[in-house]
């Protein structure tokens with residue numbers, strides 16, 4: 001191998017590493033807490049592919065259910081005090097997040 005081909009091989013290797021690392025680096029995570037029988041904050045805007053980390057600071061159990069524009073609920077399960085749950089939002093649209101145990105708890109997630 002000549003010196004020139006060594007340099008070329010190194011450059012190709014770096015390109016591949018960057019290309020595979022980028023999607024994960026670009027996805028962001030937003031935190032929504034469940035506190036005082038409310039989602040805090042109760043409205044967020046994220047990018048498609050981002051995730052939301054739901055936490056529960058209340059001393060009792062909540063639920064995380066995501067309702068899409070078509071009205072179909074997707075129950076992400078119960079969340080006991082101190083637990084957290086990561087929910088990904090791969091599709092664009094406006095989603096409602098509700099707690100089925102406390103009907104007044106509602107948040108809006110706009111995915112652009």
Ligand SMILES: [Cu+2]
Pocket residue numbers: 037061062063099100101102105
């Ligand atoms: Cu609740």
